[in-house]
Amino acid sequence: MEGHKDVLFGLYDDEDDLIHAIQKAQKDHLDIHDVFTPFPVHGLDEVMGLSESRLHIAGFVYGALGTLTAFLFMSWVFTRDWPIIFGGKPYWSVPAFIPITFELTVLFSCVGMVITYYTVCGMGPGADNPTLHDRITDDKFCLAFNVSDSSKEEIDSLKGFLSGTGATELNIKTI
């Protein structure tokens, strides 16, 4: 893992203040470390210029894997491994395979996506990611800058930027 970072962050009381601060930071060419919010703020990813999540591609691949697993396995069992006639139907009775094929498609896609989501976010049972402030999961909107290699003047100008855009609380935390 990477070493410790010094993070300067400002807390805003309103998501609109946060969005305007981000827009101003981009205009000023400031390098934002991260943004933390208590709920998904509408349009935040667009403002920050985050690229679209690719989870849906993963979901499709897992789903397709489930489809193939179910269909090929049932086909193998009833045509190769142990062919049995049920109700005078052909061995390879495709319509009867549809329900289980569908269920496994959904199951693989869902389980796969959830595991992928937690893995790429670095989360999981017992994961202990550092948090900047306890009110971020309550009502504060946080804009953070990485100031590990910044001079005192740079830090002061970032502080000025944060309070100038309406941050109600400033702090530096090593994470």
Add this chain to the structure above:
Amino acid sequence: MSHHPIISPLRHTLITGDKTYHQITEDICAPAEKAPSKAWVIAFILSVVTLSFGIFCILWTIWMGIGTWDLNRTIGWGWDITNFVWWIGIGHAGTLISAILLLFRQKWRTGVNRAAEAMTIFAVMCAGLFPLIHMGRLWLAIFIFPYPNTRGPLWVNFNSPLLWDVFAISTYFTVSLLFWYTGLVPDLATLRDRSTGLRRKIYSFVSFGWTGSAKHWQRFESLSLILAGIATPLVLSVHTIVSFDFATSVIPGWHTTIFPPYFVAGAIFSGFAMVQTLMLITRKVLKLHDYITLQHIESMNKVIVLTGTMVGVAYLTELFISWYSQYPYEQFAFYNRATGIYFWSYVGMMGCNVLAPQIFWIEKYRRSITLTFFMSIFINIGMWFERFVIIVTTLARDYLPSSWSYYVPTWVEIGIYLGTFGLFFTLYLIFTRVAPVVAIAEVKSILKTSGSQYTGPANRDHFDPADVEKVTAHAHAHDDDHH
């Protein structure tokens, strides 16, 4: 900074009491952070006692054998499968609310989805119990899974609806659980950040290291949307497959193509009724009136009157088709349901499911809490009768009059049914103590569009016509992006 929020006198209010973000956190976290109330303790003791009696009855069944139930050669499915279908039907509302209403962008979903999803998971657990114990030899239950075995390997019958059920219900349970827990993680992090000591350690562990980073929220929303997209057909598939248990047989009254849509509508109907029962108690006991408002109750009553009427149309269609088929066995099956030895269950079904909910066409009744509560109980009873009618009434009068039979449950069967209520309420009561009953983050995300200080006719004076232009201009800019 003066960004005044946009006021809309036309929008419905979904959060009353002019809440701030912090108040929302305080209000919803309170039940999990305070000592339990006396009502909770009494309810919990009752639930655990009922559950214990249910466990005793299940052990009695396993020890003594399935003969402790009054099933016979003619009526091979009784309360066991009736209860199974009833519980699994109830388990349809949660994922429907979270998945389908998410796709339709229904904001009222946020007030009730968390508790409804929890209810779904607990109801599916109650449902899953019945097919397992009705096998009689519980220790052979693993035989329902296709695993390599020393009997050949002899595989399960993939062409059987009973096996499709195994896959459908285990998939539904898994997906509902993951969907629910994924939504719960940010709120568990809220509880974590408000607690200290051991509580903080525990909530840290279960909140998976959530930080609230913008990228995580973006992925979270993407994940929720796709899970909703795949859970929607899943919800519909589960009761479709349950209905196949009946529809693929050659029993008159069961062998009908209307069963899948009819079962799905019935499942949503009974699920919403159970959500109403639970929500009305929850909002009162946990004082969540500001988050589960009359608007929510009315919306759910609209779903109830719609699905109840769909179920009614299905009942009448069945009757019509049995007459139109000119097939005497089919005609007898339905004549027998309405006028035979179990006519009272048919009356209960028609009265509670079709007639009673029709009062919800009237707005005043849709918004009456007392009436909604009694109606939700009625519907739960009516939907139980529906399954009883389909299963027991049909089996009691089969092709051979010499094998006609009657069935009443034993104390063991009744005890197991009561026991599932014990299980359901024990789990639900624990849930209200350890996790936020309302989705905190989701409610906050709709505050500025649905909070009482921003919406409703009361705010007409604060409405600024300039906002309309601002919003329209924004919308046009978005349209241009897409073209």
